[in-house]
Every structure is written in C-alpha cells, then in structure tokens.
Amino acid sequence: MNRRQFLTSAAGILAAPAGLGVGFAQAAPFRTKYYPVAPGIGLHDVAPAPDGAIWFTGQGRGVLGTLDPRDGSFKTIDLGKDAAPHGVTIGPDGAPWITEGGQNAIARVDPADHKVTLFHLPKEHAQANLNTGVFDKTGTYWFTGQSGIYGRLDPQVRHHDGVQGSERRRTVRHHGDARRRRLVRLARRQLHRKD
Numbered sequence: 001m002n003r004r005q006f007l008t009s010a011a012g013i014l015a016a017p018a019g020l021g022v023g024f025a026q027a028a029p030f031r032t033k034y035y036p037v038a039p040g041i042g043l044h045d046v047a048p049a050p051d052g053a054i055w056f057t058g059q060g061r062g063v064l065g066t067l068d069p070r071d072g073s074f075k076t077i078d079l080g081k082d083a084a085p086h087g088v089t090i091g092p093d094g095a096p097w098i099t100e101g102g103q104n105a106i107a108r109v110d111p112a113d114h115k116v117t118l119f120h121l122p123k124e125h126a127q128a129n130l131n132t133g134v135f136d137k138t139g140t141y142w143f144t145g146q147s148g149i150y151g152r153l154d155p156q157v158r159h160h161d162g163v164q165g166s167e168r169r170r171t172v173r174h175h176g177d178a179r180r181r182r183l184v185r186l187a188r189r190q191l192h193r194k195d
Contacts, residue, residue: 035072037065047088047096049111055096057085064088064098064109077114079107087132091155092139099130099143106133106143106153125149 037043042060049055054067062083063076079085084102091097091108098107104126105118121128128145135141141153 033069035067035069035074037067037074038076041065041076044085045087047090049090049096050094055088055090057088057098059084059086062102064096064107066111077109077116079103079109079116080118083107086130089133089135091135091141093155097133097135097141099133099145101128101130101145104128104130106130106141108155119153121151125151 037056037058038061040060041058041063044057044059046054046056049066052069054069056065056067057063058065058076061076062079062085064079064085065074065076067074079098079100080103082102083100085098085100085107087099088096095111096109098109100107100118103118103120105120108117108119109115110117121130125145125147127147128149129147131144131146133141133143139155141155142150143153144150
C-alpha cells in the first residue's frame, strides 16, 4: 500500500463513525488556533502565565519568547551566548524559569524588564544536558538533566543545593531534609513525593 492509498483508507475509517451516527460527549470540536513565529526559532516548550501570555523556549536561536494570544504578537529575549533553552515554567514569583542547557544553567527572566539571571551548575556537572524544571509547593525549583542528574535551586538563597548524579539510568535517589522527603526517579524524569 502506498502513502496515497493509506491516507485515503485512513480518511474513510476516520469519517465512518460520523456517518454511523456515533456520538461523543463533546458536541463541538476543539477550537484550534495557530500562531506563526519566526522560522528556525526551534520552538520547544511552552508555559502559560497568569496574565494570559504564553512563554516559550526557542532552542534553535537561544531565546525565550512571549506570545500574546489575543493578537498573535510575540517578542523574543536573547538568553546569552551559546544558549539552548529546553524547559520553561512559571515560578511562584510570576517569572519564567528555564532549564538552559547551552550555558549549563537555570535561567530566570524578569517579566517586566526581561533581565536574564543565570544560576550556573557546578563545574563537575558541565555535561548535565538540562531538561525539565518544576516548582514544588514550598517554592523550591527542582530540575533534571538528561545525563542522569537532578537537583534543586532555592530561589530565596539563590544557590544550587543537592545536585546529584547517577551512572545508572534506573537508579532512584533519595533526597530529604528535616521538613520533607523526596524521591526522584531519573528513568521517568518525574518528581515523586514520599509522605
């Protein structure tokens, strides 16, 4: 079966339920809107802000962008030389925080003046290949790296604490302090809490 035959048969299969009167819980289809941005920007991750703006990482150009979905306008912010941003999340302070693999740092961008602040990982984790970051309910920023590291950054003290590594991808590391205990499973790159 060639591609055209496959697409024709697939379209027929997808159209069949509508012709048979099969109903779905949702009466109307999702409304989809596309927002074009600069070619080659290398869109990677997005995060909605409380004010309605959408922040996005542009890995191909080393930028963080902000999109206004009301009119489709967007701006980009240069994150620095050799930047290659991966994940973005909005912190409790309302600012976008980025896992910035190109500079091996966690980046914070002030939403008002677009000032970029970098929190570099220790030199022994120069090949971290930063991936994803999240904030826990206490305001601590947890992050992972594809090389098998995880760590945390306390924005109040503004320094890294607990950067750990593992040679084995399935290792589970236990990291805790007096108030909470956490498990970070590197294989799934998910943050788990043990109460």
